[in-house]
Amino acid sequence: MRSDVNTVENVKKWLTDNGKTQAWLSTEMDVAPSLISQLFNGTRKLQPAQIEKFAKITGMSISELASSADGFSGKLVYSLRGSISNEQGERAFNQLLLDVEHFVQLLNK
Structure with a gap:
């Protein structure tokens, strides 16, 4: 959910x-x-x-x-809006997801 x-x-x-x-x-x-x-x-x-x-x-x-x-x-x-139009954007998005996951892990410590 x-x-x-x-x-x-x-x-x-x-x-x-x-x-x-x-x-x-x-x-x-x-x-x-x-x-x-x-x-x-x-x-x-x-x-x-x-x-x-x-x-x-x-x-x-x-x-x-x-x-x-x-x-x-x-x-x-x-929930995010928009689209990824190139490979550089996809890499930046994947880095953002990783950064968010690390931030959440830090909050839960």
Whole structure:
């Protein structure tokens, strides 16, 4: 499962477990309730600032938010837009993926 989907599911579970509503969450995040609804139903993409707010509100780390209950979330999934038009671009992209993986490993230490 994608990390953004895991994040939303983990926040939904946290809300349920703690007797909180989406309206309460929108107030805590200082956003419109419709934004929370759109994030939760997948019509809006999670932004890093929103994930950070979720982590602060829930007291969970970003890694915990992105984790899956099924145990198959060893890697975070990132959505990127665009295309690679040449070999140099492909090498740069592969280096970026490696750098991100190393960064995540450092965060988990």
